[in-house]
Amino acid sequence: MASPAVTSRWPAARRPIVGARPSSRRRRCRTGSLTRSALGLCLGIAALVARRAAAKDAADTTRTSPPTTTAAAPAAANFTAVDEWLDVHREAHVNALKDLLRIPSISALSAHAPDVRAAAEWTAAFATARGFRHAEVVETGGHPVVYADWIDEADPSKPTVLLYGHFDVQPVDPEALWTSPPFEPTVRDGNLYARGASDDKGNMVAMLYGVASLLATNGTLPVNVKFLLEGQEEIGSPQMPAFLAAHGSRWAADYAFSADGGQVASGAPGVCLGLRGSVALELTVTGAAAGDLHSGTYGGAIQNPLHALAELLAGMRDPATGGIAVDGFYEHVEAVSADERAVLARHPVSEAAWLAAIGVTAAVGEAGYTSHERTMVRPSLEVVGMVGGFTGEGLKTVLPAAASAKISCRLVPAQVPEDIADKIISHVRAHTPPGVSVAVTRLPFTAVPYAMARESTANTAAAAVLADLYGVPLDEVFYYRMGGSIPVVALLKRHLGLDMALFAFGAADEAVHAPNEFFRLGSFARATRAYPRLLVRLAAEHRRDLGEGTPLGEEAAPAAEGGGAPWAPPTRWPPVPRRPRRRPEAVRSCRGGCPLVFCVCFFFFCTGSETQFWCGSAVG
Amino acid sequence: MASPAVTSRWPAARRPIVGARPSSRRRRCRTGSLTRSALGLCLGIAALVARRAAAKDAADTTRTSPPTTTAAAPAAANFTAVDEWLDVHREAHVNALKDLLRIPSISALSAHAPDVRAAAEWTAAFATARGFRHAEVVETGGHPVVYADWIDEADPSKPTVLLYGHFDVQPVDPEALWTSPPFEPTVRDGNLYARGASDDKGNMVAMLYGVASLLATNGTLPVNVKFLLEGQEEIGSPQMPAFLAAHGSRWAADYAFSADGGQVASGAPGVCLGLRGSVALELTVTGAAAGDLHSGTYGGAIQNPLHALAELLAGMRDPATGGIAVDGFYEHVEAVSADERAVLARHPVSEAAWLAAIGVTAAVGEAGYTSHERTMVRPSLEVVGMVGGFTGEGLKTVLPAAASAKISCRLVPAQVPEDIADKIISHVRAHTPPGVSVAVTRLPFTAVPYAMARESTANTAAAAVLADLYGVPLDEVFYYRMGGSIPVVALLKRHLGLDMALFAFGAADEAVHAPNEFFRLGSFARATRAYPRLLVRLAAEHRRDLGEGTPLGEEAAPAAEGGGAPWAPPTRWPPVPRRPRRRPEAVRSCRGGCPLVFCVCFFFFCTGSETQFWCGSAVG
Known part of the structure; x- marks a missing residue:
């Protein structure tokens, strides 16, 4: 991990101009130039x-x-x-x-x-x-x-x-x-x-x-x-x-x-x-083999793949701590040193300004870390896409036969993409609701944290x-x-x-x-x-x-x-x-x-x- | 409620043919007709x-x-x-x-x-x-x-x-x-x-x-x-x-x-x-005003509308009882009489056959009821559609700015569609995760149970x-x-x-x-x-x-x-x-x-x- 102290090997003073015109001559053309x-x-x-x-x-x-x-x-x-x-x-x-x-x-x-x-x-x-x-x-x-x-x-x-x-x-x-x-x-x-x-x-x-x-x-x-x-x-x-x-x-x-x-x-x-590493997976939940079903005829009596997927995804995050609730997800995560936290605290953009710039009302993440730490030195698991059932205008009262979601994890040293993928797959297997099956496939985005x-x-x-x-x-x-x-x-x-x-x-x-x-x-x-x-x-x-x-x-x-x-x-x-x-x-x-x-x-x-x-x- | 006893007012014996040709002459043309x-x-x-x-x-x-x-x-x-x-x-x-x-x-x-x-x-x-x-x-x-x-x-x-x-x-x-x-x-x-x-x-x-x-x-x-x-x-x-x-x-x-x-x-x-009644709603969860965000740059530090929606939907069902976990959802539901349950038990299709016909491996629903009861005399709340983020081929590592889901409820006497809609809206308000806002709109499908x-x-x-x-x-x-x-x-x-x-x-x-x-x-x-x-x-x-x-x-x-x-x-x-x-x-x-x-x-x-x-x- 990098040391927080700046150890420049040469003076950091602003350098005079070499072979350049004086800065007074480098002027920007703007208002009032008509004169x-x-x-x-x-x-x-x-x-x-x-x-x-x-x-x-x-x-x-x-x-x-x-x-x-x-x-x-x-x-x-x-x-x-x-x-x-x-x-x-x-x-x-x-x-x-x-x-x-x-x-x-x-x-x-x-x-x-x-x-x-x-x-x-x-x-x-x-x-x-x-x-x-x-x-x-x-x-x-x-x-x-x-x-x-x-x-x-x-x-x-x-x-x-x-x-x-x-x-x-x-x-x-x-x-x-x-x-x-x-x-x-x-x-x-x-x-x-x-x-x-x-x-x-x-x-x-x-x-x-x-x-x-x-x-x-x-x-x-x-x-x-x-x-x-x-x-x-x-x-x-x-x-x-x-x-x-x-x-x-x-x-x-x-x-x-x-x-x-x-x-x-x-x-x-x-x-x-x-850089954070990455591993991505797609979950496909399959219910009735017969295909989409009438939500009146079957609603309330069979597992709804969208409900099952929502439960699976919701269960991957601990609402109390904001952390990832996949067993072993943090196993190999290196602790953030106090030095590094001190360096990150010098982020040129304040957390409030960072949130305001993207129009977000509240920081939400792993308890005990700042937003900058959460995005730079802590791992994440995010649903980047999800679809199932009828999503057009109005309503179609159907129980979908399937639903799917794409998950993208960002990893930090020394997490291993393959290990995290395995842990998510184990989590899905252990938590698949009854009445549906879940297929998990790797998506082509793998990067070792660095x-x-x-x-x-x-x-x-x-x-x-x-x-x-x-x-x-x-x-x-x-x-x-x-x-x-x-x-x-x-x-x-x-x-x-x-x-x-x-x-x-x-x-x-x-x-x-x-x-x-x-x-x-x-x-x-x-x-x-x-x-x-x-x-x-x-x-x-x-x-x-x-x-x-x-x-x-x-x-x-x-x-x-x-x-x-x-x-x-x-x-x-x-x-x-x-x-x-x-x-x-x-x-x-x-x-x-x-x-x-x-x-x-x-x-x-x-x-x-x-x-x-x-x-x-x-x-x- | 209907009485379970069959009270036919006339004999139910099979009726002889009146003015019709003998059934032996009503034959179906099929195999071997070349002869x-x-x-x-x-x-x-x-x-x-x-x-x-x-x-x-x-x-x-x-x-x-x-x-x-x-x-x-x-x-x-x-x-x-x-x-x-x-x-x-x-x-x-x-x-x-x-x-x-x-x-x-x-x-x-x-x-x-x-x-x-x-x-x-x-x-x-x-x-x-x-x-x-x-x-x-x-x-x-x-x-x-x-x-x-x-x-x-x-x-x-x-x-x-x-x-x-x-x-x-x-x-x-x-x-x-x-x-x-x-x-x-x-x-x-x-x-x-x-x-x-x-x-x-x-x-x-x-x-x-x-x-x-x-x-x-x-x-x-x-x-x-x-x-x-x-x-x-x-x-x-x-x-x-x-x-x-x-x-x-x-x-x-x-x-x-x-x-x-x-x-x-x-x-x-x-x-x-x-017939069951119906009421339908659409939930739209909105996160960052700036739009979709890079899941690497922001992942782990802001609320993900898809995660928030998954939590909201998962929370509407009690995994222990299989019942709807929206406060007051069952308030006006009339109890199913023993007589009616006895009649429904005579359903011509067994529960196993009913499930097998649609290719479903397990009945899932409110504890204490059969599948036929769950679909005929008990209410339901189902997600009939959900979408957010990138759902195309491959992967786009994005935190979506919004996600939405359509919910369709089937109601039984004496539930009132408007009352159920209000209860779901109250539930959503009470359970909206931090960092996002949720808009709930009624969808045009309302029917009073009958x-x-x-x-x-x-x-x-x-x-x-x-x-x-x-x-x-x-x-x-x-x-x-x-x-x-x-x-x-x-x-x-x-x-x-x-x-x-x-x-x-x-x-x-x-x-x-x-x-x-x-x-x-x-x-x-x-x-x-x-x-x-x-x-x-x-x-x-x-x-x-x-x-x-x-x-x-x-x-x-x-x-x-x-x-x-x-x-x-x-x-x-x-x-x-x-x-x-x-x-x-x-x-x-x-x-x-x-x-x-x-x-x-x-x-x-x-x-x-x-x-x-x-x-x-x-x-x-």
């Missing part, structure tokens, strides 16, 4: 158009000619150029993400298997176009994965980083609750709404663009990169255990980061040190980049465990010995797995900026770990003062505004490159009362 | 064609010219002619029923309201074509009713009989469980499969044809008849209380019979003395006819109460002072309200024969009650010996074979009247190893 002089506007347009064209050329060069690889760290790396490249191409990046979001790659529904494959092919082609090599759709026996890499064969000193994401998504029902269709990406108030926008296509595409931005602006990367992009995460990666056991060595790496995961809040940086040490190089690099990006002291970075599950995390540990750090930017309130899932476009931008910084930081940390350099903090801080040091920590990133934005459509309409359209759009963009992107230094 | 001589076949065809043509002429005459009405009982009434008319027209009758069954008149679904109206119009037109008068679709504010009558204005001594049925049907889902589409009537093994085949279109059409057979063969009826044919029975007749309060006098009558109801078994006659005296003229007439039709002694007729509800029964008692006896021929195993509903074609035939006998018997009973005649049993038995007495009890009806039949399609294809087709069909009909209709005496 800005026409001269300034024209100059701004001219400068941005010129920079955009240059960046486009650079990007095209990157794609068509292999970047130069050298043994040395790429001296030309410069986050100003990276950020400007990302800014200039932001619209195209969002449009590419939208293209991927239009593919209904629902891994849970077999009818959508071709869509999952289409998403894999889209992703592989996209990786190739971004300058990565060997992009390939790889068969797993189920939904495929995508491999891609960028290996600097000329420099054996570079560490290799595995980067993970997934292009499959959850089902969309109840579809009627979506404000806009789940597979027609729509921007509202600065948020991009679509199934998968946050989990995980948005984060995955941002990661790819982020790494690509380094390639595009520097022609090389400070590390080797291997991508593991998956198509079955949302169904628990059923083929991945066998696949990684057989072919995992292809992804051998020194570090691993996941673009799946997320932040506990949109404005507070955190580093995730663990926790990693806080002091790993991957985590310290991630924490430093997050502190910079969010503009907070390093000791304000929140260390937590996530309530969700990413099965591949434990699989990578098992088959490759890799601890995978989560480095994703979706926030907990973005309705993942639910109707109206969205991704803040500000978070998308932040994610694209985060990955180049992460790789640069990681390379430096790696060199330092090998005794090839001074600790990064000590090295970077003076360099920052003097300017010009390669791979320096970046400028402090302004907090992404959280107010609703307007007129994103006008911004999007700038695509196509027509100068006139661009100027008009840019004018609206800069004079609009609220915008969603940062103008950078283009306007004086 | 029958070609001469016999041709003669048979010729005789049947001739009889069919004559009967058709008679029927047409009935429809086009008003029948002669006389003050006396129609002396020409003759069940031989009636039965032959029914036999000859059987195929057309079944085809007409199929036409009605093709109309998806699901009263519960508003999208099908035009279909309910179409069924009403079909029924009114059908009644007119059968020789009834003043057939009219009458508005109720909801689904319409159909009025039709045949009043002998020249004979004020005739009693008036109200005949009830309904042409609306239950929903069909789960539609995937139907072997043939619910609105494409299909004959398999001598059974007609379609939604509404038994409940109640099949019984209603049989009733109309049965009464029409008397008109067609005698030109008059021994009683006045008023039809009340309803389009909202399956949703609890929501407009009927107000409608009958305002317009019920149009259906003023001396007796009332319902073609809705049925028999406890297909081979055992019974007279129903009561019981009638056993010794009424209507019941004694019905019992006598049933004993004859089923070929059992009168004291073997089973007196019972029905578990289902027909709201209009209590309404007729309230607004017209009428006790409505159930006179229907669907059996309890015919999957009413469920997938693969069917009606035995043998039961359809029996129902058509039953109604003319009932009206004749009722007229005689009525005259006897008025002192105008001797008790029917005493009158009829000698007449039967000597032959020729009008309105005599009919021949004993052979038990309808219960073995699977074959080749009904060949029989159906005889429609159209083409002599060649008819001959071919008839040949197959008579030579087939199994057929579904009786050939009567046409073949020697």
